[in-house]
Amino acid sequence: MSKQGFNALRPGLLRLVLLLLILCLCPAGYLAAAPAAPAGGDTAQAGQPQAGTQDSAAVEKESADTEILKRAGKALDKKDYRSAVDMLTPLANKKNGEAAFILGRLTQAGMGTKQSNTRAAQYFKIAADQGDIRGQNAYGMALAMGEGVRRNFLEASQWFTKAAEQGHAEAQYNLGYLYSQGRGVKKSEEKAIEWYNRAANQGMAEAQYSLGWIYMNSKDGHQDDTKAVHWLGKAAEQDHVKAQNNLGFMYAQGRGHALDYTKAMQWYQKAADQGYGPAQYNIGYMYEQGAGVTQEYSKAVEWYRKAAENNEPSAQYSLGLMYEQGTGVPVSLTEAKKWYELAAKNGDKDAKKALQQIKPKKQPAAAKTQKQDKKKTADKPQKKKEQSQPPAKQAKQAKQPQKAADKK
Numbered sequence: 001m002s003k004q005g006f007n008a009l010r011p012g013l014l015r016l017v018l019l020l021l022i023l024c025l026c027p028a029g030y031l032a033a034a035p036a037a038p039a040g041g042d043t044a045q046a047g048q049p050q051a052g053t054q055d056s057a058a059v060e061k062e063s064a065d066t067e068i069l070k071r072a073g074k075a076l077d078k079k080d081y082r083s084a085v086d087m088l089t090p091l092a093n094k095k096n097g098e099a100a101f102i103l104g105r106l107t108q109a110g111m112g113t114k115q116s117n118t119r120a121a122q123y124f125k126i127a128a129d130q131g132d133i134r135g136q137n138a139y140g141m142a143l144a145m146g147e148g149v150r151r152n153f154l155e156a157s158q159w160f161t162k163a164a165e166q167g168h169a170e171a172q173y174n175l176g177y178l179y180s181q182g183r184g185v186k187k188s189e190e191k192a193i194e195w196y197n198r199a200a201n202q203g204m205a206e207a208q209y210s211l212g213w214i215y216m217n218s219k220d221g222h223q224d225d226t227k228a229v230h231w232l233g234k235a236a237e238q239d240h241v242k243a244q245n246n247l248g249f250m251y252a253q254g255r256g257h258a259l260d261y262t263k264a265m266q267w268y269q270k271a272a273d274q275g276y277g278p279a280q281y282n283i284g285y286m287y288e289q290g291a292g293v294t295q296e297y298s299k300a301v302e303w304y305r306k307a308a309e310n311n312e313p314s315a316q317y318s319l320g321l322m323y324e325q326g327t328g329v330p331v332s333l334t335e336a337k338k339w340y341e342l343a344a345k346n347g348d349k350d351a352k353k354a355l356q357q358i359k360p361k362k363q364p365a366a367a368k369t370q371k372q373d374k375k376k377t378a379d380k381p382q383k384k385k386e387q388s389q390p391p392a393k394q395a396k397q398a399k400q401p402q403k404a405a406d407k408k
Contacts, residue, residue: 065096072102081112092123097130104138121148128159136163137171144174144183153184164195172199173207180214189220200231208235209243216246216255229256236267244271245279252282252291261292272303277312280304284315288327297328308339316343317351324358333358 068087075084085106091099104123106112121142127135140159143152157178163171176195179188193214199207212232215224229250235243248267251260265286271279284303287296301322307315320339323332337358343351 065091065099069096069098072099081106083112085112092126095126095130097127097132097135100124100130101127101132101135101138104135117142117148119148128162133163133166133168133171136160137168137174140171140174144178153178155184157184164198167202169199169202169204169207172196172202173204173210176207176210180210189214189218189222193222200234203238205235205238205240205243208232208238209240209246212243212246216250225250225256236270239270239274241271241274241276241279244268244274245276245282248279248282252286261286265292272306275310277307277310277315280307280310281312281315281318284318288318297322299328301328308342311342311346313343313346313348313351316340316346317348317354320351320354324354 068091072084072087075081075087085103088099088103088106092103100123104120104127107114107116107123108120109115121139124135124139124142128139136159140156140163142148143156143159145151157175160171160175160178164175172195176192176199178185179195180192181187185191193211196207196211196214200211208231212228212230212235214222215228215231217223229247232243232247232250236247244267248264248271250256251267252264253259257263265283268279268282268286272283280303284300284307285291286293287303288300289295293299301319304315304319304322308319316339320336320343322328323339324336325331329335337355340351340355340358344355
């Protein structure tokens, strides 16, 4: 991915789908349990009648608020978002944290009311001020992303910390991300690991993947292939597509486990089946190199094409190279140039060089020389062999985690 940090995370279809699922399938999760009724009668001492009256009034008010929240939950069950908004708005305006958080979510998604990030942030702030940990995380997100409020990573880190210390997994992940990037806090891989670990131990796949990525690639003394495979495996089992690809990469490299191309292919396949371009590219690479499978250039072309059509630049370059060399396909400099140009447009340096060197003369497939792998991973570069053709790419791992989580 080209954009780093919170700039990469914008409201979109995924958030709306998640919110719809939360609102439609488990609205009860938004509602607090009704307070227990007093065990006995009024215990106010003589001379303090007002205290008993105030306590009674407070209990009645809380009971009334809880009843409204229950009715709002039923409206959400029926997808009657307009009615839910009407019921929640007076409560939110009276500083009810739970009502404010739910109303913020509805306003953020434009459900039952006009979409407005500004008003959503205001409701999240009310919820956060009232101690609602979901509101604290949501307001931290608004600050970190600059949605509805001026972007402020320092203040975001403070709200994430409040929620994270109370055990909120998403806030723990978000705080870990800020430490990993040094945004609003002093950069600290150790602190990032600490907070990612807390969220990961609650089963959050994104945190598990992020931990795995650090252990896989750390240059600050935390590199540990065994731990990397452990956490990538946890996330991969939850269908985290990048974790599946990276776990396949680790097996293919013999890192954290004995070299096992069969398992590598299995994990690549799981990620590829979800349409993940780098995994599709990696499968193509294995077929081209005959790594754990029978070398089959036509299969390599098939998978390179899938990845290339998913805008994976390494696959676009490799597909161009196959056409230039006549490997698995008839020689076609027109097709080669087409894919090189797409790869170059996506920033692939090898494709830019290939465009400068491509010759108008067709090269017979029989003249094809063995292509040399080019490392683009955490491994040390191998010594290049003499070659007459541009180098092929090597297997790819997924990029660094680069977004804060809101709700998984």
